[in-house]
Amino acid sequence: MSDKKDTIQNLGRRHFLRNSAVTGVAGAGLAGGFGAGALIGSRPARAAATGDAAIAPGELDEYYGFWSGGHSGEVRVLGVPSMRELMRIPVFNTDSATGYGISNESKRVLGDSARFLNGDSHHPHISMTDGRYDGKYLFINDKANTRVARIRLDIMKTDRIITIPNVQAIHGLRLQKVPHTKYVFCNAELPIPQINDGRDLENPENYWTMFNAVDAESMEVAWQVIVDGNLDNTDADYTGRFVAATCYNSEKGMTLADTMRAERDWVVVFDVEAIEAAVAAGEYETLGDAPVPVLDGRKGSRLTRYIPVPKNPHGLNTTPDGKYFIANGKLSPTVSIIAIDKLPELFDDTIEPRDAVVGEPELGLGPLHTTFDGRGNGYTTLFIDSQVAKWNIEDAIRAYNGEEVNYLRQKLDVHYQPGHNHASLTESRDADGKWLVVLSKFSKDRFLPVGPLHPENDQLIDISGEEMRLVHDGPTYAEPHDCILVRADQLSPSRVWTRDDPYFAETVAMAEADGITLERDSKVIRDGNKVRVYMTSVAPTFGLTEFKVKQGDEVTVVITNLDQVEDLTHGFCMVNHGAQMEIAPQQTASVTFMADKPGVHWYYCNWFCHAMHMEMTGRMLVEKA
Numbered sequence: 001m002s003d004k005k006d007t008i009q010n011l012g013r014r015h016f017l018r019n020s021a022v023t024g025v026a027g028a029g030l031a032g033g034f035g036a037g038a039l040i041g042s043r044p045a046r047a048a049a050t051g052d053a054a055i056a057p058g059e060l061d062e063y064y065g066f067w068s069g070g071h072s073g074e075v076r077v078l079g080v081p082s083m084r085e086l087m088r089i090p091v092f093n094t095d096s097a098t099g100y101g102i103s104n105e106s107k108r109v110l111g112d113s114a115r116f117l118n119g120d121s122h123h124p125h126i127s128m129t130d131g132r133y134d135g136k137y138l139f140i141n142d143k144a145n146t147r148v149a150r151i152r153l154d155i156m157k158t159d160r161i162i163t164i165p166n167v168q169a170i171h172g173l174r175l176q177k178v179p180h181t182k183y184v185f186c187n188a189e190l191p192i193p194q195i196n197d198g199r200d201l202e203n204p205e206n207y208w209t210m211f212n213a214v215d216a217e218s219m220e221v222a223w224q225v226i227v228d229g230n231l232d233n234t235d236a237d238y239t240g241r242f243v244a245a246t247c248y249n250s251e252k253g254m255t256l257a258d259t260m261r262a263e264r265d266w267v268v269v270f271d272v273e274a275i276e277a278a279v280a281a282g283e284y285e286t287l288g289d290a291p292v293p294v295l296d297g298r299k300g301s302r303l304t305r306y307i308p309v310p311k312n313p314h315g316l317n318t319t320p321d322g323k324y325f326i327a328n329g330k331l332s333p334t335v336s337i338i339a340i341d342k343l344p345e346l347f348d349d350t351i352e353p354r355d356a357v358v359g360e361p362e363l364g365l366g367p368l369h370t371t372f373d374g375r376g377n378g379y380t381t382l383f384i385d386s387q388v389a390k391w392n393i394e395d396a397i398r399a400y401n402g403e404e405v406n407y408l409r410q411k412l413d414v415h416y417q418p419g420h421n422h423a424s425l426t427e428s429r430d431a432d433g434k435w436l437v438v439l440s441k442f443s444k445d446r447f448l449p450v451g452p453l454h455p456e457n458d459q460l461i462d463i464s465g466e467e468m469r470l471v472h473d474g475p476t477y478a479e480p481h482d483c484i485l486v487r488a489d490q491l492s493p494s495r496v497w498t499r500d501d502p503y504f505a506e507t508v509a510m511a512e513a514d515g516i517t518l519e520r521d522s523k524v525i526r527d528g529n530k531v532r533v534y535m536t537s538v539a540p541t542f543g544l545t546e547f548k549v550k551q552g553d554e555v556t557v558v559i560t561n562l563d564q565v566e567d568l569t570h571g572f573c574m575v576n577h578g579a580q581m582e583i584a585p586q587q588t589a590s591v592t593f594m595a596d597k598p599g600v601h602w603y604y605c606n607w608f609c610h611a612m613h614m615e616m617t618g619r620m621l622v623e624k625a
Helices: 002-010 025-030 043-053 104-115 272-280 340-347 393-400 502-513
Strands: 063-068 074-080 084-090 125-129 132-142 147-152 157-163 168-175 183-190 207-215 221-227 234-236 242-247 265-271 285-287 290-296 304-309 316-318 324-328 335-339 357-359 367-372 377-382 387-392 408-413 418-423 435-440 456-462 469-476 483-487 523-527 530-538 546-550 553-561 570-574 579-583 588-595 599-604 617-623
Touching: 084 157, 104 157, 104 502, 104 588, 125 168, 125 483, 132 168, 132 483, 147 168, 157 502, 168 242, 183 234, 221 272, 234 316, 242 316, 242 324, 265 272, 265 335, 265 340, 272 290, 304 335, 304 340, 316 367, 324 367, 335 340, 335 393, 357 393, 377 418, 387 393, 387 418, 418 483, 435 483, 502 553, 502 588, 523 546, 546 553, 553 570, 553 579, 570 588, 579 588
Parallel strands: 168 234, 221 290, 367 418, 530 553, 546 617
Antiparallel strands: 063 074, 063 483, 074 084, 125 132, 132 147, 147 157, 168 183, 183 207, 207 221, 234 242, 242 265, 265 304, 285 290, 316 324, 324 335, 335 357, 367 377, 377 387, 387 408, 418 435, 435 456, 456 469, 523 530, 553 588, 570 579, 570 599, 599 617
């Protein structure tokens, strides 16, 4: 152990005990140094360390994990605790495997924003009923292009995307927990002029940003609230009334130095009931062409309260017992504990804003996010210290009130520079304190080198006992920013599509207008220079093995997969035309392209489906114009 510490010190890494009141045995024993011999990624070391985390072949995981894909723009589905990647759900990106961004159905989902080729997905969150995951939807933001998306968890497909007007860079996103997820709350991080049409370019004092509420069912913006400063992360309480958001740039600075001047920034608390009443009373304005109600929530408004906290706060997390908001200091070694039961008094102006802060424990350098085990403990990532701090919330409150009590339980080294962390079921009433995922931004020496662009590192920690225990390293790509864990029995994914699914309803309606019975017909419909080619697929053949069009025709191919066996997915790829898509069992899918080159053009099934899969082909014959 001493050799390991000496190695780390000699390499200039921080001393294990620096800024640490407690350093856990598990942290010293498992975290390791920079030498390859210290890694737990080797098979013998992992077998010794993980035992109960291993999932044998044929066994299923206890949890689904949904990982944001960061600047890949997607969502990834993992099994936990195995950490096996099960599926990728394209959201703000183009995915040639499934045809997302290529097929007509997915283009309808993307809407006007299909013109964007990038996305930056950050915060995945699952819809709730009475504070418990209901397995219906997952919502996620796109910071890059100011969008919010909804994923249907029965089919694991993105079904709606909305661009938020009047703002830029949607970052923090959380959901109303009770009585159900009526609203998706999302923060616009970067202030802009209102209206942003070229006015006030050089006048930052006239830049503003907003807190936004999206109707979870209609996926339309319900209302927006202008705030002072900027907004970062957010979370909701368990009464349905209050939502809180951190602000790290109360200064409205335009440079890095300007954003760090104040020793305290703030947490903005929003009174949802008061906002809804104001909207119902017509006490709002609209901006530009957007019909969305915009309310004034700047300081002095009855809709908001501003609680000063140190310094450049980042994460904002609600404890599963519903008692506290936890704001993480980032440039302060502290987190601030805000008592939710004091917020009615705060809005009644019977207490001062800082009176709502009931604890401010010092945890270490760079606290970013806190998650919970349901047993009264918080787990906070320390970005600069490369640690997770386990601490007891009630003990921290007692210490804040002057009692001699040690609230720190353990510090565990993680590798390296952790951002988000997430414990199993932690955002719901059912937080069970079994597993903690830490998403570390740097991997450095943890994996085989793959060039200058390194993988990042997801780590799985067992928190079921008194001590945290690191059990898994996993390389990952393009900053999976955040994740959420839901118990497997809380989801009911479909095995096979139903023929009346709304995902392809518009394509079905088009076929009906053409007099086509999709489950039976394979034929070509010509409408001027627009050609619609309908065909079925049953492994290993398409309903049409050739069709003829003219050069310059716009061709739409519509395929219905008549196979009923789950997992028997077909594909359609038109060679040299940039057109391909998946067609899962009982699904109808379509893709449109230009037949701009005369000649013979083959199409084939590009999802392996049968022993004769290679023979599942056909020809498009394009006559010269």
